[in-house]
Amino acid sequence: MTPLNRQQIAWRVGQDFENGWLVNLGLGMPVNCSDYVRDGREVVIQSENGVIGAGPLASANAADSDLVDAGSRKITIAPGGTVIDSAWSFAMIRGGHIDVTVLGAFEVADNGDLANWDNRIPDKGPLVGGAMDLAAAAKEVWVMMEHTTRKGAPRLLRACTLPLTAPSCVTRIYTDLAVISRDAEGFLVHEIIAGLSRADLQARTGAALRFADDCGVLAAPDIAEKD
Amino acid sequence: MAIDKRVSSAAEAVADIGEGAVVMISGFGGAGFANSLVLALRDRGVGGLTLVVNSATHPLSQTHTLIEAGLVRKVICSAARGRGAELSPFEQLYKAGKIELVCLPQGTFAESIRAGGAGIPAYYTPAGFGTDLGAGKEVRRFNGRDYVLEEAIKADVAFVRGDVADRFGNLTFRHAQKNFGPAMATAAKLTIAEVRVSQSEPIAPERIELPGVFVNRVVTA
Numbered sequence: 001m002t003p004l005n006r007q008q009i010a011w012r013v014g015q016d017f018e019n020g021w022l023v024n025l026g027l028g029m030p031v032n033c034s035d036y037v038r039d040g041r042e043v044v045i046q047s048e049n050g051v052i053g054a055g056p057l058a059s060a061n062a063a064d065s066d067l068v069d070a071g072s073r074k075i076t077i078a079p080g081g082t083v084i085d086s087a088w089s090f091a092m093i094r095g096g097h098i099d100v101t102v103l104g105a106f107e108v109a110d111n112g113d114l115a116n117w118d119n120r121i122p123d124k125g126p127l128v129g130g131a132m133d134l135a136a137a138a139k140e141v142w143v144m145m146e147h148t149t150r151k152g153a154p155r156l157l158r159a160c161t162l163p164l165t166a167p168s169c170v171t172r173i174y175t176d177l178a179v180i181s182r183d184a185e186g187f188l189v190h191e192i193i194a195g196l197s198r199a200d201l202q203a204r205t206g207a208a209l210r211f212a213d214d215c216g217v218l219a220a221p222d223i224a225e226k227d
Numbered sequence: 228m229a230i231d232k233r234v235s236s237a238a239e240a241v242a243d244i245g246e247g248a249v250v251m252i253s254g255f256g257g258a259g260f261a262n263s264l265v266l267a268l269r270d271r272g273v274g275g276l277t278l279v280v281n282s283a284t285h286p287l288s289q290t291h292t293l294i295e296a297g298l299v300r301k302v303i304c305s306a307a308r309g310r311g312a313e314l315s316p317f318e319q320l321y322k323a324g325k326i327e328l329v330c331l332p333q334g335t336f337a338e339s340i341r342a343g344g345a346g347i348p349a350y351y352t353p354a355g356f357g358t359d360l361g362a363g364k365e366v367r368r369f370n371g372r373d374y375v376l377e378e379a380i381k382a383d384v385a386f387v388r389g390d391v392a393d394r395f396g397n398l399t400f401r402h403a404q405k406n407f408g409p410a411m412a413t414a415a416k417l418t419i420a421e422v423r424v425s426q427s428e429p430i431a432p433e434r435i436e437l438p439g440v441f442v443n444r445v446v447t448a
Contacts, residue, residue: 048333049255049403065287066390067402068256072287083402086255086281087341087410090334094352118359125284125307125318126330128360133334136353167357 001195053081263448344413385415396439
């Protein structure tokens with residue numbers, strides 16, 4: 001079996017964006033998802049610092065330190081885009097206008113609890129940013145992450161062990177091994193990478209998995225990992 | 228006498244900020260940091276400050292210079308984590324128990340400032356409910372959903388970075404410079420704008436993004 005790399009996970013998430021959606025992408029892995037929207041579909045990327053219609057990264061000669069996303073990356077504005085202030089940007093988020101937010105995570109519980117802001121590094125200060133507002137108020141909260149920690153411990157659990165970002169909010173999880181939805185009954189697997197059995201996936205997961213009747217193969221095109 | 232809010236230097240603009248002031252500082256993600264005003268305040272050297280700033284540790288903001296100089300008693304922010312394993316000036320003081328921290332979800336941070344400028348003393352938000360940041364806060368259920376009560380934030384002074392200002396204090400912003408500026412300008416008793424260009428000629432009405440009624444002083448930097 002070959003787990004998806006991070007770009008491939010981002011590709012898989014991007015395939016599920018519907019035309020016309022307003023999408024917020026978390027810092028780190030999720031910002032790459034906008035590169036993989038299906039042909040013929042157009043989505044509007046919201047960055048919590050107020051950029052509505054965030055475009056691709058700016059080329060070196062067009063980079064403008066006043067035109068950045070929430071991750072301080074120098075970006076462009078897509079056609080039809082604009083910039084609003086932070087209070088309005090979070091009114092947009094809190095008001096339920098975001099169709100989906102894609103966030104990274106440390107842990108997700110089978111009741112939808114999300115832990116993605118505090119991994120308890122000793123003496124380091126807190127960094128919450130907009131994660132709690134997004135998790136609490138986006139119409140859909142999708143998580144993309146590696147299925148297990150670097151040490152092999154499961155990240156999909158019965159209950160989160162790290163501080164919560166929001167209770168009962170996650171609706172889908174895209175990992176390097178599987179695509180999983182989450183409903184009132186817990187985790188439901190829709191796709192698994194080739195060569196990994198259902199039992200093997202369950203062994204890497206800290207909560208019971210159900211498998212969709214049409215559970216299929218998780219596959220992505222060859223995409224090189226970026227730095 | 229004609230209205231003219233332009234002052235000659237950042238030092239002059241901050242000259243009457245006193246010990247213990249609550250200071251809002253705009254800026255996010257590298258855009259819109261009013262760094263000349265922050266450095267002027269550092270040089271002024273008044274202590275006991277409370278900073279209302281999105282990040283206490285952003286590398287492109289000069290906020291850390293106030294913290295390093297020991298002038299800050301308390302920080303209200305949504306981010307206080309320095310990059311890398313090494314502890315930032317804020318983190319060192321926080322570890323030593325020498326600085327107070329209030330960490331808020333960023334939308335709560337923004338809305339509390341907006342509320343502060345809009346005459347709303349407190350409001351309910353879903354963000355933070357069921358988390359460590361919502362712990363101890365009053366909870367109320369509306370339409371089957373739980374919300375936490377958050378209080379407005381006001382300040383003595385706000386530092387805002389804009390692009391162009393006119394003598395009335397009207398402002399335009401470039402791109403993502405705007406961020407917390409408009410809300411902070413409404414929530415402070417004294418708002419000082421640092422801009423690229425200031426002009427006596429009024430900015431065209433349809434171009435103004437923050438009306439000068441919320442701006443008291445303008446400095447070019």
